Amino acid sequence: MITSPEQLAEYRAKCRSAQTLLRPRLLVGMATCGLASGAAKVFAALREEAALRGVDIDIVATGCKGACFLEPLIDAVIPGKARVTYAGVTVEDVPDLLDAVLAGAVYAKRALARETAECLLIEDCAEPYPADANLEGVPAYDAVPFFHGQLHLAMRNCGYLDPTSIDEYIARGGYAAAARALTTMTPEQIIEAIKTSGLRGRGGGGFPTGRKWESCRKAHGTPKYVVCNADEGDPGAYMDRSILESDPHSVLEGMIIGSFAVGANQGFIYVREEYPLAVERLRHAITQAEELGLLGTNIFDTGHDFTLRINRGAGAFVCGESTALMASLEGRVGEPRAKYIHTVESGLWGKPSCLNNVETWNNVPVVIQRGAEWFAGIGTEGSKGTKVFSLVGKVRHVGLVEVPMGMTLRAVIEGIGGGVPEGRQLKAIQTGGPSGGCIPAEYLDSPVDFESLSSLGSMMGSGGVIVMDDRTCMVDVARYFLAFLKDESCGKCVPCREGTGRMLDILTAICEGRGEPGDIEILRDLATVMSEASLCGLGTSAANPVLTTLQYFADEYQAHIADHTCPAKVCRALLRYSILTEACTGCAACAKVCPVNAISGERKSPHVIDETACIKCGQCYEICRFSAIEVA
Amino acid sequence: MSEQTATCMDTILDEVLGRYPARPSSLIAVLQDLQEALNFLPPVALNRVASALHVPRSQVYHVATFYKAFSLTPRGKHLVSICRGTACHVQGDEKVADMLHAELGIRDGETSADGEFTLQSVRCLGCCSLAPVIMIDREVFGNLTAAALRRALAQYRDDMTS
Numbered sequence: 001m002i003t004s005p006e007q008l009a010e011y012r013a014k015c016r017s018a019q020t021l022l023r024p025r026l027l028v029g030m031a032t033c034g035l036a037s038g039a040a041k042v043f044a045a046l047r048e049e050a051a052l053r054g055v056d057i058d059i060v061a062t063g064c065k066g067a068c069f070l071e072p073l074i075d076a077v078i079p080g081k082a083r084v085t086y087a088g089v090t091v092e093d094v095p096d097l098l099d100a101v102l103a104g105a106v107y108a109k110r111a112l113a114r115e116t117a118e119c120l121l122i123e124d125c126a127e128p129y130p131a132d133a134n135l136e137g138v139p140a141y142d143a144v145p146f147f148h149g150q151l152h153l154a155m156r157n158c159g160y161l162d163p164t165s166i167d168e169y170i171a172r173g174g175y176a177a178a179a180r181a182l183t184t185m186t187p188e189q190i191i192e193a194i195k196t197s198g199l200r201g202r203g204g205g206g207f208p209t210g211r212k213w214e215s216c217r218k219a220h221g222t223p224k225y226v227v228c229n230a231d232e233g234d235p236g237a238y239m240d241r242s243i244l245e246s247d248p249h250s251v252l253e254g255m256i257i258g259s260f261a262v263g264a265n266q267g268f269i270y271v272r273e274e275y276p277l278a279v280e281r282l283r284h285a286i287t288q289a290e291e292l293g294l295l296g297t298n299i300f301d302t303g304h305d306f307t308l309r310i311n312r313g314a315g316a317f318v319c320g321e322s323t324a325l326m327a328s329l330e331g332r333v334g335e336p337r338a339k340y341i342h343t344v345e346s347g348l349w350g351k352p353s354c355l356n357n358v359e360t361w362n363n364v365p366v367v368i369q370r371g372a373e374w375f376a377g378i379g380t381e382g383s384k385g386t387k388v389f390s391l392v393g394k395v396r397h398v399g400l401v402e403v404p405m406g407m408t409l410r411a412v413i414e415g416i417g418g419g420v421p422e423g424r425q426l427k428a429i430q431t432g433g434p435s436g437g438c439i440p441a442e443y444l445d446s447p448v449d450f451e452s453l454s455s456l457g458s459m460m461g462s463g464g465v466i467v468m469d470d471r472t473c474m475v476d477v478a479r480y481f482l483a484f485l486k487d488e489s490c491g492k493c494v495p496c497r498e499g500t501g502r503m504l505d506i507l508t509a510i511c512e513g514r515g516e517p518g519d520i521e522i523l524r525d526l527a528t529v530m531s532e533a534s535l536c537g538l539g540t541s542a543a544n545p546v547l548t549t550l551q552y553f554a555d556e557y558q559a560h561i562a563d564h565t566c567p568a569k570v571c572r573a574l575l576r577y578s579i580l581t582e583a584c585t586g587c588a589a590c591a592k593v594c595p596v597n598a599i600s601g602e603r604k605s606p607h608v609i610d611e612t613a614c615i616k617c618g619q620c621y622e623i624c625r626f627s628a629i630e631v632a
Numbered sequence: 633m634s635e636q637t638a639t640c641m642d643t644i645l646d647e648v649l650g651r652y653p654a655r656p657s658s659l660i661a662v663l664q665d666l667q668e669a670l671n672f673l674p675p676v677a678l679n680r681v682a683s684a685l686h687v688p689r690s691q692v693y694h695v696a697t698f699y700k701a702f703s704l705t706p707r708g709k710h711l712v713s714i715c716r717g718t719a720c721h722v723q724g725d726e727k728v729a730d731m732l733h734a735e736l737g738i739r740d741g742e743t744s745a746d747g748e749f750t751l752q753s754v755r756c757l758g759c760c761s762l763a764p765v766i767m768i769d770r771e772v773f774g775n776l777t778a779a780a781l782r783r784a785l786a787q788y789r790d791d792m793t794s
């Protein structure tokens with residue numbers, strides 16, 4: 001049991017010396033993304049090889065550093081030497097990698113970067129690593145384009161520790177912020193610090209966290225609740241999953257501090273059901289924190305009690321909305337209610353409830369530990385700190401990227417992301433999930449922060465950044481989002497339920513070449529009604545994907561409606577596939593790949609596509625090595 | 633329903649209901665565990681849950697039909713979830729749907745004739761860096777090509793023969 005900051009410091013010292021290694025240690029990135037890239041095989045091979053050789057080495061599973069395009073990633077920590085990250089490690093690399101690590105050397109073939117200092121979340125914590133001639137060829141982290149300019153606060157521990165070990169979390173400075181907040185600060189001082197830091201909610205709305213806490217503290221009624229929104233519904237965003245899988249204790253610590261500040265003794269974490277690993281990690285973390293007395297009764301001997309429960313979502317996007325989430329926690333259907341009275345006053349079971357996003361909670365210990373002013377020194381005037389973005393879609397370096405707010409879209413997409421692949425043209429950037437919008441390439445020099453994105457008609461949302469190239473049809477993207485929203489609308493209020501359906505009908509018609517001249521006006525009318533009359537954020541922002549594409553890509557709508565063509569060649573109904581007789585060598589690759597056998601012809605002579613049978617799946621186009629398939 | 637499956641169902645119900653306090657807020661968790669144990673939510677189970685948790689039957693059905701995780705009809709042995717998130721859409725989720733249709737002959741919400749696979753669309757599996765992505769039961773398969781998809785399905789088909 002840890003009951004004082006001194007005991008925590010002692011415990012930390014013990015954990016650190018246990019880890020200030022006597023033997024080398026390999027950390028394999030095994031979050032969901034790593035696992036899907038074959039990390040489990042590499043992990044097993046490493047263990048097997050190490051056992052076979054009977055060598056003294058730790059091989060542990062860690063979380064995700066964000067460089068998903070380089071998975072499987074392995075960090076090697078050798079006593080007295082700098083931490084080195086290896087990328088794209090395969091089972092075949094295992095023997096050589098082990099040889100190198102055991103010899104205290106570098107396995108140059110897969111070496112990606114080296115750490116220059118060990119940084120922990122305690123003061124004066126950056127301990128530089130000793131110089132090492134072996135490392136001369138290995139770039140420092142900041143010299144790797146993907147990491148250049150990144151600042152990992154929320155992801156401070158991701159990929160650095162074993163997420164199933166509370167000792168490792170504590171060794172890296174974990175729970176020190178909770179100890180400080182509970183034993184040296186009053187709830188009001190904590191709230192003041194959060195306000196001064198400028199921390200705003202990372203779940204989409206960007207509401208100032210300190211103000212929310214203050215309202216909840218002042219609200220009448222007991223008991224009070226704190227809730228973590230881990231429903232992560234925005235498609236294309238997965239930072240919350242990564243944080244939960246890679247560093248679950250950081251969220252618990254934030255919630256302990258928050259519960260003390262607002263005066264709650266019970267907390268809930270609402271995790272979407274598609275994240276089984278995150279649930280497992282959280283369960284484990286809660287048990288460990290309870291065992292050490294960091295959760296439970298009389299935490300740090302302050303008289304503060306706090307218990308945490310996990311609830312799994314059941315597959316409804318709208319449950320990310322605050323009132324729907326609370327209804328779902330109560331065991332009811334996730335239908336939002338009108339928010340004349342805010343959830344900070346009347347939330348779960350009608351009691352004051354403070355709901356924050358995963359990344360928001362995870363930032364709280366940073367604010368307490370590094371100081372509100374320090375935190376407020378990062379970012380822009382209105383948007384403080386860093387934000388984790390998931391950089392996905394048509395971009396070279398896909399992954400999670402954490403940067404100070406206010407960095408330009410260009411620096412994120414071209415600098416860190418390496419731009420769009422294969423010499424394609426960047427067309428648009430989608431941010432903010434289904435409530436956000438598509439920003440055209442012209443605005444690449446805009447900064448990424450709450451205000452700038454809103455002024456472009458989009459929003460920050462939970463941080464999904466989906467890069468689209470010239471092969472993306474913006475009308476199809478609008479149709480896609482409306483299909484999503486129609487499907488996810490809870491149906492409680494008419495403007496959203498009927499509006500999303502009507503919009504989808506119209507957009508589908510346009511994509512299928514049945515668009516009519518008045519359609520755009522109807523879309524705009526619907527957008528106005530929905531944004532004014534819907535009950536919750538899903539409905540009020542549902543038209544954003546349509547409005548931004550109309551604003552920036554009007555000519556594409558025109559091409560679909562007036563000329564019945566899809567310039568990006570995406571909308572299937574408007575495409576025709578045919579084979580260019582002169583170019584076709586009769587290799588029959590297309591005939592083999594066609595799922596409906598619509599392609600016929602003699603071997604070594606030109607083939608033909610039966611247009612009536614063709615389902616326009618495009619597989620022939622992709623497989624043909626002679627550019628003989630024409631799409632018109 | 634035969635007597636034997638009825639008692640088996642009762643045992644599962646007792647076991648699952650025993651995991652949670654008998655109050656309305658346990659409803660979703662109970663239904664989730666039952667869905668996992670039974671692969672669908674039969675009417676007898678829903679009625680038992682209603683009386684055990686003191687929730688009106690109408691509300692139990694409301695919840696069971698509102699959330700996508702629940703199915704009132706039996707699902708196939710393996711659940712294939714195809715990601716329809718934005719990243720996957722941009723990287724060709726339609727093509728994955730076509731490939732799945734070609735392999736299994738089923739579309740969204742359907743179960744293959746042999747009862748092996750049920751196909752469902754989901755919004756973002758949180759592996760957007762690997763788009764396009766599918767999940768079979770709890771295993772994620774990313775950067776899907778036709779060949780990779782065939783391998784993945786075969787793995788699950790083999791599972792049942794072994």
Ligand SMILES: Cc1cc2nc3c(=O)[nH]c(=O)nc-3n(C[C@H](O)[C@H](O)[C@H](O)COP(=O)(O)O)c2cc1C
Nearest residue numbers: 201202203229232233320321322356357360537538
């Ligand atoms: C339709 C809808 C879906 C939402 N989904 C999420 C979500 O998945 N995760 C999240 O943190 N916030 C989501 N939100 C925002 C929440 O309502 C709420 O503002 C947020 O969780 C508050 O936490 P924060 O202040 O830390 O951002 C959603 C809002 C709406 C209207």
Ligand code: SF4
Nearest residue numbers: 491492493496536539
């Ligand atoms: S706006 Fe849509 S999701 Fe929100 S309450 Fe109305 S119908 Fe439900």
Ligand code: FES
Nearest residue numbers: 717720757759760
């Ligand atoms: S969009 Fe498919 S996993 Fe996120």
